[in-house]
């Protein structure tokens with residue numbers, strides 16, 4: 001059986017994805033990481049929160065990493081919500097807006113890895129897997145992760161969104177070469193884009209197909225629906241996922257064990273979410289032994305485990 005056939009079989013065999021199995025509770029709560037300072041006071045007022053600069057697409061002169069604290073290009077992102085926090089005079093003051101079963105846990109891992117203190121504000125998906133409306137008051141698209149950072153007592157807080165950009169910003173400001181350095185910089189940056197740009201789309205499409213599968217439809221529409229879902233799955237989701245897994249397998253086979261060399265980097269942290277989804281989907285990794293080894297290794301990482309613990313649904 002080819003890798004494609006076998007992955008197709010695995011896709012067909014699984015019934016729920018990590019996303020599709022998400023609970024539908026809508027309440028929010030605030031959680032503080034174990035690393036947090038425990039003095040109490042309120043966060044900077046919502047009005048004080050502004051956003052960082054995002055380079056405009058297609059502008060040649062814009063540096064790839066803009067200076068921190070400049071004006072925002074994110075449309076409409078100019079306010080945050082007040083955060084219940086226990087971090088008073090701890091700077092940088094960081095709050096992660098964390099949605100259950102989401103990309104936000106890899107941000108916690110990034111922060112853990114860099115030894116940064118942070119608060120977590122949690123949000124629960126509804127039955128259609130949407131984030132609650134309240135997330136839109138932090139970031140108009142209402143997507144997680146969103147990270148608020150105030151670097152010093154007298155600096156203006158910034159609101160960061162889009163995983164790749166959040167990573168890039170945090171690395172630029174707080175990483176002294178542990179997770180991205182001169183030697184692996186290009187490769188790490190490549191994976192920060194690749195994760196969302198290439199690996200995630202077929203996985204997301206599969207999650208949508210599963211929602212369509214679950215939705216009620218009377219016969220004969222149900223039969224037509226089933227046929228369409230399977231057609232899209234086998235024409236796009238399965239071959240594209242397989243294509244990506246084969247690529248990643250080859251990349252890991254180049255040696256080193258990690259995606260950007262022989263040590264953990266931000267690339268591994270970025271790819272942890274989509275590859276976790278792959279595992280939860282029931283895709284058997286026997287045909288991708290390097291990825292299988294990588295998954296096992298990542299699971300043993302203490303900071304990954306800490307992030308999973310703080311970011312759990314309990």
Ligand SMILES: N[C@@H](CCC(=O)N[C@@H](CS)C(=O)NCC(=O)O)C(=O)O
Pocket residue numbers: 099101102103104129130131142143144145161162163164196
């Ligand atoms: N490209 C964005 C994607 C953000 C995103 O779609 N997040 C999902 C969670 S993994 C979300 O917030 N979904 C809730 C919704 O769409 O209502 C990123 O990398 O941060």
